[in-house]
Amino acid sequence: MLDTARAIPTPEGIELSLRLAGPVSRALAWAVDLLVRLAVFVALSIPLGVLGYVGSGLLLLLWFALEWLYPTLFEVYFDGSTPGKRSLGLIVVHADGTPVGLTASLTRNLLRAVDFLPALYGFGLLAMTLSREFQRLGDIAAGTVVAYRDTAFQQAAIPQAVPLPPPGPLTAEEQRAVLDLAARSRSLTDERSEELASIAPALTGGLQGRQALERLLSNANFLIGRRA
């Protein structure tokens, strides 16, 4: 399947998956970060400007810190995300899914200097499009990926219905199809879920529309173990 999910095998013998972020959302996160940095710089340049030459020296120090230390500081000590990445729901992790550490974060952010070349992250974009995991050069050297942060997850309940066994034994895949339809039926419009239910006459015995959906919901209730 064509997908941006990255599977991570773990020592416990299971596979976890990360959903990787592509160039567009990462560029947007970078733009937000740039605005944040500029805002900090401008806000502090007003009081520092009063100090004259001393202030201008301190401003250069500030910009140095904002340019080189800001990303690492946030990635390591604030849960893997700079403010820009957080606003886009992104997080930096090691390629094995563990939280990014100081070494990897420093590496990817110092090597940014090359990703930025020849202009506006040209090499970074090139590397990302060639890489299977959307890694820019700094990411490849640091062994990190940028993934979507998991949002709060609500398990969709299968709607209650009178449990009814399906007409015959179903393969695992068929069971999955019925269960998935039942779980999604609340988020779909009635017309659409009825239309979908009507595609399976072998299960519903040729029922159409509302009746077909109800029959499949009953089957789903039976499959997850509810009994009358």
Added chain:
Amino acid sequence: MTQQEFESRYAARWEEFAAWLQQSRTKRPRGQPPPPIDAFEVPARYRELCQHLALARDRQYSGDLIERLSRLALAGHQALYGARTRGPERVLGFLRAGFPRAVRREIAFVWLAALLFFGPIAVLSFAVPRHPDFAYVVLPARILDEFQQMYGDSAKSLGRKREADSDVAMFGFYIYNNVRIGFQTFAGGLLFGLGTLFYLLFNGLLIGTLMGYVVHLGLATNFFSFVSGHSAFELTAICLSGAAGLKLGYVLIAPGRRARAAALRTAAVEALPLVVGLAGMLLIAAAIEAFWSPRTSVPPPLKYGVGAAGWLLVLAYFGFVGRERGA
């Protein structure tokens, strides 16, 4: 076992694990109840969760349940396998052993970088006084004129274009500029070492030409009394940034028996201490360059003495510190 039985039997345990994860991320405030699971029990609970996830997948339970379990498992994986970043003791260990050891380990690259950087300096500082016109090939006349003023006998503060530039302003500028050059020289290694090669040769060319030019002008005392103080820290730091970059370039060209990406990852981990260390050295250099070097009230012999002491200090640090066991 049906999905519903499975869920009703284990849901409470999953919720306990989720509660532990939630609390492990933040420091527990006073008065809040302790997490439901003892810390010693967590690995066993995590393995149990992994087993449940594997069962749920194998038995084709609903996608939602599998999603819920795999998110829990991912969070558990991150909590259990994520490395903790330690604070101050790590800095101390780095200064007492990590940094000098890393430099000794990569000494071949350091020598190569030094050759590429000091080579042009040596050649040009010898050749330019004999053929001063060459300076105008490298640099525009305007900059050379400025240079003459910065180190002229009438300059109140050496190495400054305007008298008004304060020490603090120059300190900020030196850090902003020099540390960035250091980082860029390192990062240039990703271009198969070409970026690093360019920065080393280019900076060597620039410094060598200027050095030869001031000798030609007869301002050598002013110039060398300015640069001697911070030269040890600054020039060594540039060599280290070159070494770190050359290392990256080398493994990209000759990764040996590994994939290029894998070789690069290892090399980056090994090169990083050099980069962190050289940033610190450039910080010291910037402080000396801003607050000590420009003083015209200090007699040149004293400045040469301080410069020589700096070189001894740097060489002794890389030569001897961190050699003992357990440091």
